[in-house]
Amino acid sequence: MLQRFHDIPDVFSLNCPTRMVLDRLADKWAMLLLRRLMDGPTRFNQLHRDIQGISHKVLSQTLKKLERDGLISRQAFATVPVTVEYRATPLGETLSGTVAQISLWAETNITEILQAQDAYDTRAETL
């Protein structure tokens, strides 16, 4: 009963796949991780060092979520201190390509956005 909208598909309903994926990507770390793993398989602590600002715990949680979604894979090696490598799956790679387009958009339009913010803030001050 929730999805009775005019002609719009069901983007605004709660069980819409798009919405599900957006919610997952809404995790800012997820996108970053996915992008980082496009550069090749990487170990836990290497990721932790590379991605500035993420905590130990959240990194662990986010990796789990991505693995559950089949976007990345985890491989443990029985080396002396156990080594664990994460890498993007083929599925993850296709998504990463899409995310890269957002990056491109962002880099292209960041100036315009910042200008819009300045203009907005200036307007607000003069009120």
Add this chain to the structure above:
Amino acid sequence: MLQRFHDIPDVFSLNCPTRMVLDRLADKWAMLLLRRLMDGPTRFNQLHRDIQGISHKVLSQTLKKLERDGLISRQAFATVPVTVEYRATPLGETLSGTVAQISLWAETNITEILQAQDAYDTRAETL
């Protein structure tokens, strides 16, 4: 000193434009709103009715953020009960196009994701 990574641009630094945009989009309502406004200018309460689950307050806040970023524009009409219309700006429209690709990806791959989740959960249970 934060952005000394091998060949990767500065995607992982804090002031990276991509990261900024991702953070904004990370707001699940923002994406939904942007998409909804692609269907034409819409008034506040209409948006509130259409986008299931968003609260009065959060709708208001999200619209402000998007307006500040120059992605949507707000136009008030001095009608009897004041009428306010929101619409996507040209900038907002270009982003919306990119977001639409994520939707497409989501619709294409949702089955695979759900299967991956099932497999993962099954594996977890058997442990």
Add this chain to the structure above:
DNA sequence: TCAGTAGGTTACCTCAAGGAAACCGCCATG
């Protein structure tokens, strides 16, 4: 006069995300 619509803002409260830090086993190095 009371209710309803339009477009908000404000106050209050709750709940969950996330940071910090400790702990785990196991090994190597100083």
Add this chain to the structure above:
DNA sequence: CATGGCGGTTTCCTTGAGGTAACCTACTGA
């Protein structure tokens, strides 16, 4: 002997996002 790296998990605590609901102006209709 103890510190550090590896790959985590668990506990504790804080903060902030977001829900609910009341309030606002201004007008219309019953």
